[in-house]
Amino acid sequence: MATTPFSDEFIAKLKQATGWRFNAELGPVFTPRYFCCNDPNNLGISDGKEPVAVLELTPNPCLVGDTVVFDGRDSYDPDGAITDYEFTFEDGNPPDSIASNGNVQWAAVGEYIVTLVVTDGTGLRSSPARQRMIVRPPMGKYYFAASNGVWFFDNGVWATRNSGLIGTALQVNDVKIDPATQNLNETDKVLWIATDGGLYLSINGAGNWTEKNPDNVANTWGDTPAPTIADLEFQKVLIYGDELFVIATWQNGAGAERSFLFHCLDAGSARRNVDYDLTWEQII
Numbered sequence: 001m002a003t004t005p006f007s008d009e010f011i012a013k014l015k016q017a018t019g020w021r022f023n024a025e026l027g028p029v030f031t032p033r034y035f036c037c038n039d040p041n042n043l044g045i046s047d048g049k050e051p052v053a054v055l056e057l058t059p060n061p062c063l064v065g066d067t068v069v070f071d072g073r074d075s076y077d078p079d080g081a082i083t084d085y086e087f088t089f090e091d092g093n094p095p096d097s098i099a100s101n102g103n104v105q106w107a108a109v110g111e112y113i114v115t116l117v118v119t120d121g122t123g124l125r126s127s128p129a130r131q132r133m134i135v136r137p138p139m140g141k142y143y144f145a146a147s148n149g150v151w152f153f154d155n156g157v158w159a160t161r162n163s164g165l166i167g168t169a170l171q172v173n174d175v176k177i178d179p180a181t182q183n184l185n186e187t188d189k190v191l192w193i194a195t196d197g198g199l200y201l202s203i204n205g206a207g208n209w210t211e212k213n214p215d216n217v218a219n220t221w222g223d224t225p226a227p228t229i230a231d232l233e234f235q236k237v238l239i240y241g242d243e244l245f246v247i248a249t250w251q252n253g254a255g256a257e258r259s260f261l262f263h264c265l266d267a268g269s270a271r272r273n274v275d276y277d278l279t280w281e282q283i284i
Contacts, residue, residue, distance in 0.1 A: 048122070051077035053129035055116040061134035064109060068133070070116075071101040075129075077120040084119035090133075106135040109183075137183065143191065143206065145172040150193060150206055152186075161206035171196040176237040178271055190271045192244065194234035199246055203274050212270060214246075214262045214280035223252040232260065242268030260284055 054074040062068050072085045087097040090112040092104045106112060112133045118126045144151045149162035149170050162170070178190035186205040193200050193209070200209040219226035232248040244267035248260040261284040269276040 048124070049078040050124050051075065051082055051118045051120040051126045053116045053118045053126040055114065055129040055131055057114060057131055057133060060131070061136055062106070063136050064107060064138040065105060067103050067105060069101065070097070070104055070114065072116045072118060073100050075116070075118045075126070080120045080122065082118045083121050086117045086119075088115045090114065106133070109135055109137050111135070141186065143175040143177070145175045145193065147171050150175060152206060162209075163207060164209035165195070165200065166197050173233070173235045174237050176239055178239055180268070180271065192237045192239065194237050194246060196233045198229070199234045199237075201270055201274060203271060210274050212278060214282070217260060218282050220284070221252070221258060223258070225253070227252070227258065239267070242266060
């Protein structure tokens with residue numbers, strides 16, 4: 001039995017060069033979904049051809065809490081029209097949808113499978129179209145070094161994180177999160193800060209700071225008076241495994257600038273016990 005030709009609108013869409021899509025992970029990807037002819041009878045198509053599900057997710061990868069647009073409107077039926085859409089979102093919110101397009105979110109980091117099955121007017125169902133959704137950690141939370149201490153940014157809100165620091169106008173030059181705790185909850189992150197007043201450690205996401213200065217400073221240049229640890233301005237922190245490097249500066253009485261590099265081999269022990277007595281060496 002002859003079939004009804006495609007609508008003019010659908011034919012125009014099929015003829016467009018829309019087979020190319022760009023995927024951030026895979027690069028350009030070609031999914032052919034257009035035909036050569038206006039009349040499906042010219043293709044030798046008869047009733048009973050299964051529909052084809054075409055699934056788009058934007059963006060992919062995404063961040064935790066991002067709004068992801070799902071779209072199945074490029075799905076097609078060679079001898080009819082799509083009448084039903086069935087989306088399933090593994091661990092997504094919502095977990096499923098029967099709309100042709102919409103929004104979905106994920107609340108946790110991971111890789112999830114999204115599936116689309118479409119149905120045509122005769123009740124035939126397509127093979128599932130599947131995509132792997134990659135959800136990465138949120139980027140809306142971070143620490144900031146400021147002239148009056150440490151601040152924490154969380155979804156548009158700034159809050160001070162200066163408990164245990166000396167002075168209300170303390171210049172903080174650098175904030176570093178210990179990579180070993182990078183993916184933990186904020187209250188479990190370990191941080192180091194370099195300040196004008198010293199080197200500080202927090203093992204609870206900047207809930208409280210403990211001074212962890214080197215024991216002393218060598219007077220390499222023979223300055224008079226000699227610098228003390230309290231005179232130094234700690235500038236930068238570098239963490240490598242359980243090793244910690246800290247850069248400090250000082251200006252002597254004649255105005256000459258001095259730079260110091262300290263190295264701690266057992267900083268990881270302080271990560272596990274804030275009262276641990278670190279061992280320092282001065283490299284420069």
